[in-house]
Amino acid sequence: MKQNQARPPLRERNRQRVHQRILNAAFELFRTTGYDQTTMDTIAALAEVSRGTLFNYFPTKSMLLIPFLKELYFQRVRPEVLPYLETQPTTLQALRFLFISIYEHIFKFPDMDHAIQALQQEMFHPHPDDADINEGTGFLDNVQAILEYGQRRGEVRTDIALEKLTRYVGVLYVSLIGNMIDMGATNKYTNEVDILLAFIGSAFR
Amino acid sequence: MKQNQARPPLRERNRQRVHQRILNAAFELFRTTGYDQTTMDTIAALAEVSRGTLFNYFPTKSMLLIPFLKELYFQRVRPEVLPYLETQPTTLQALRFLFISIYEHIFKFPDMDHAIQALQQEMFHPHPDDADINEGTGFLDNVQAILEYGQRRGEVRTDIALEKLTRYVGVLYVSLIGNMIDMGATNKYTNEVDILLAFIGSAFR
Numbered sequence: 001m002k003q004n005q006a007r008p009p010l011r012e013r014n015r016q017r018v019h020q021r022i023l024n025a026a027f028e029l030f031r032t033t034g035y036d037q038t039t040m041d042t043i044a045a046l047a048e049v050s051r052g053t054l055f056n057y058f059p060t061k062s063m064l065l066i067p068f069l070k071e072l073y074f075q076r077v078r079p080e081v082l083p084y085l086e087t088q089p090t091t092l093q094a095l096r097f098l099f100i101s102i103y104e105h106i107f108k109f110p111d112m113d114h115a116i117q118a119l120q121q122e123m124f125h126p127h128p129d130d131a132d133i134n135e136g137t138g139f140l141d142n143v144q145a146i147l148e149y150g151q152r153r154g155e156v157r158t159d160i161a162l163e164k165l166t167r168y169v170g171v172l173y174v175s176l177i178g179n180m181i182d183m184g185a186t187n188k189y190t191n192e193v194d195i196l197l198a199f200i201g202s203a204f205r
Numbered sequence: 206m207k208q209n210q211a212r213p214p215l216r217e218r219n220r221q222r223v224h225q226r227i228l229n230a231a232f233e234l235f236r237t238t239g240y241d242q243t244t245m246d247t248i249a250a251l252a253e254v255s256r257g258t259l260f261n262y263f264p265t266k267s268m269l270l271i272p273f274l275k276e277l278y279f280q281r282v283r284p285e286v287l288p289y290l291e292t293q294p295t296t297l298q299a300l301r302f303l304f305i306s307i308y309e310h311i312f313k314f315p316d317m318d319h320a321i322q323a324l325q326q327e328m329f330h331p332h333p334d335d336a337d338i339n340e341g342t343g344f345l346d347n348v349q350a351i352l353e354y355g356q357r358r359g360e361v362r363t364d365i366a367l368e369k370l371t372r373y374v375g376v377l378y379v380s381l382i383g384n385m386i387d388m389g390a391t392n393k394y395t396n397e398v399d400i401l402l403a404f405i406g407s408a409f410r
Contacts, residue, residue, distance in 0.1 A: 157407070160400055167384065168377055168404055175376040195365055199373055202362070203408030 022047045022057055026064040027071055034110055035065065069106055073137040076105040081142045091150030092201045098142055099173060099193045107186060140170050156204045169200055227252045227262055231269040232276055239315055240270065274311055278342040281310040286347045296355030297406045303347055304378060304398045312391060345375050361409045374405055 008016075025047035029038040040061055044054040058064050077098070084097050106112060134140040144166040150156035156165065176196055180186050213221075230252035234243040245266055249259040263269050282303070289302050311317060339345040349371040355361035361370065381401055385391050 160404055164400060165404070167380070168401070171376060171380040172373055175372070175380075179372065195369060196373070199365055199370070199408050203404050 018047075018049060018053065019057055022049060022054060023064070023067055023071075026058075027068055030064075030068050035061075035068075036110065065112075067136070069109075069112070070136040072106050072109065073102070073139060077101045078138045078142060081145065085146070085149050091146060091153065091155045091204065092197050094146045094149065095143075095169070095200070096193065096197055098146065099197075100190070103189050103193075107189065140166055143170050143173075150204065168203075172196060172200065223252075223254060223258065224262055227254060227259060228269070228272055228276075231263075232273055235269075235273050240266075240273075241315065270317075272341070274314075274317065275341040277311050277314065278307070278344060282306045283343045283347060286350065290351070290354050296351060296358065296360045296409065297402050299351045299354065300348075300374070300405070301398065301402055303351065304402075305395070308394050308398075312394065345371055348375050348378075355409065373408075377401055377405065 007013075022043065026038070026043045029042055029046060033042070038061070040054055041051065043061075043064070044051045047054065049057075080101050081094075081098055085094055089097065144162060147156050147165050147169065148162055151158050151162065173196065176192055180189065180192060185192075212218075227248065231243070231248045234247055234251060238247070243266070245259060246256065248266075248269070249256045252259065254262075285306050286299075286303055290299060294302065349367060352361050352370050352374065353367055356363050356367065378401065381397055385394065385397060390397075
């Protein structure tokens with residue numbers, strides 16, 4: 001019985017394996033075939049699970065999109081941030097770099113709107129047991145790293161706790177995205193980001 | 206048939222009447238007996254509808270809490286804002302007044318946490334047909350009135366559209382509330398508001 005604490009029971013390990021196999025299959029198909037063209041049947045076939053098993057793990061295709069978005073962030077956006085800071089940009093340049101990188105790697109992926117709305121919802125309702133927007137992505141960790149860098153440079157006020165500043169900036173950014181999607185105005189992304197950065201930038205000093 | 210455009214059909218008018226009767230009954234009971242002590246049965250009895258009808262309109266008691274919160278805002282908070290501006294406070298004093306007034310009139314009402322979380326969700330997902338946090342409250346109208354006042358006083362930057370500034374401030378405030386509720390830290394309300402105002406205040410100039 002004690003063994004269970006060190007290692008989950010077989011049943012749970014099998015569940016995790018199937019879960020991961022489905023994710024891998026879905027991600028590969030989304031990347032190669034595209035989200036719209038991928039069907040639940042092709043995901044089940046590539047993951048080598050029955051259609052019933054797939055629907056048991058993920059009742060809808062869109063439920064596979066959030067893990068996929070997080071994977072895109074984790075694999076493509078996240079690794080760019082710290083190296084960029086080594087080029088000694090200003091804090092605002094670094095935030096802009098992060099926000100534009102998200103656009104390039106995630107937003108431009110077809111059919112992202114619905115998934116980003118769902119992510120947005122998670123952002124504002126983080127509960128310990130649920131995945132939140134930071135978990136599996138490191139988005140807020142990235143924002144915090146940039147703000148901490150900015151504090152060291154003397155560009156970001158230090159009389160407000162780093163964790164609160166991170167939350168303010170994260171919330172403003174995520175709500176901006178949600179608003180653009182609601183308005184169908186993601187084509188104005190860069191412009192909206194620059195206006196938000198003007199607001200945030202003056203709040204730093 | 207043309208008549209329908211000017212006036213909703215009888216069936217719809219009856220529906221609206223019953224809806225309003227239920228709200229009136231619930232609000233009266235929440236105010237006098239308290240939310241926890243009010244049962245769906247006592248609401249049905251006071252509204253003079255059957256239990257089945259009540260559950261048809263409002264499947265849970267908590268669904269009556271959002272309209273009630275909005276009513277509290279509309280009746281108690283909203284009327285205080287414009288008269289306060291006539292005392293010529295600074296913009297930050299006016300925002301602080303609004304946020305503290307919300308606390309006094311709404312937060313201190315027992316068992317508000319769940320309802321405020323639901324309101325928060327609405328705030329970030331405004332759709333034309335759904336009620337949003339501004340509808341029935343005028344919260345964002347109040348924020349906007351204060352920011353416009355601040356622009357006239359030269360305290361709030363005018364190079365960012367008033368509508369965007371309103372959204373930034375509204376989003377920051379509502380997320381602050383959500384966060385405090387998630388953390389069970391509403392006792393730190395005034396402190397958290399003052400830190401947020403420090404951040405917002407420096408972004409105005």
